[in-house]
Amino acid sequence: MSGSATIKRNHTDAPMVPRLARVRRHFSDAPDVVTLEIEMADARPFDYAPGQFNMLTVFGVGEAAISISGAPNGARLIHTIRDVGAVSHALTRLQPGDQLGLRGPFGMGWPIGAAQKKDVLIIAGGLGLAPLRSVLYHIVAHRTQFGVVTLLYGARRPEDILYPSEVEHWRQSLEINVALTVDHADASWRGRVGVVTQLIDQARFQPHNTLAMVCGPEVMMRFVASALVERAIDAQNIFLSMERNMKCAVGHCGHCQFGSSFICRDGPVLSYQKLRPLLKIKEL
């Protein structure tokens, strides 16, 4: 992993012991997608870096790795969750006041330090916008530290667009360039239809001074990374947020091993230079 990746820890003594937390607010973002605003039950502060994740526990159901999608160092701890399994289903049912367990933050975050003074391409597919939202908040809050910043976002359908009001706000602001496409739409949609790789050709950036952060389904990330290399961005300046079956979150259990890396400990954000040969191995 690049030495420029960001990492923060709040759990040096007992990383396997959940802290008690409580749901403050519950938002329905898109079909089957819920965003929870969480506060810690104790008074200890919670600090994290964009791109890191937490292990959230629904008592009596289980634990799942969920990326953090709020503003770093903000007062709120935000998680966006899609209802895909037993634990995530239970998480999406939590209501204000409900308790849950929380371990984290874990993993290596986005290389924000290395992105300074560079053009930044943020490319998200589907729910992949959630782990990148922290980066967008950080960049907007420190806008002068970065060159041209572009968000390219692909969603399944117009109604599946995550954080639609924020995407629209970013689009209308002069802080970042935003291009949006959906895979499928009916005739009422007046935006773009196609896939997110098609947006890359229209993005404005200096390839040799650009850092790209990509998150979405692995197939989408493979083709995006390949298209970025074709546009002369060096593989070591392309970062993907990987997803595997994370259990312990501290690199002990091996469930999320990917080649010589543990996604929970060495990732989830890894450079394309490192991932490129591994992504070609179908068995991994």
Added chain:
Amino acid sequence: MAAEHAFMLSMHPFFKGLAPEAIDLVAGCARDIEFRRGQYICHEDDQADHFYILSDGHVALQISSPGRGARTFLTVGAGEVFGVNWLVAPYRWTYDAKALDDIKAVVLDATCLRRKCEADHELGYQLMSRVMPILIERLHVCRMQFLDLYLKQN
């Protein structure tokens, strides 16, 4: 007018690198055209006798199905082209095209273009070598859409 079209075509990404003499040949088949937002440019199964070179606005390519209405499978915008059905018999549109914005384009007469390509195979090769990457890219886009990558099971 032919000179204006030749200039416009020479600036369009689709014709990048095409020799000036070839541009002049293509420009001989060209005329300006505009469509208002919401207007249909062509309909499925109509004769594909035009090839559109977009300079302003976006077009939705759609297929309608009973009970579901029109579904947009691709949008194209300024700097892009649509209507490659002009190249392959039976020269019929396989989709509807609807203007999402006010459209400015140059339209090439397909019969004129086919006649010139038949008479000048180098021109035909040059146009085909520009159409093929677009078809391959759109095939790739269709594959990605077919995989439905953002479906929650994926």
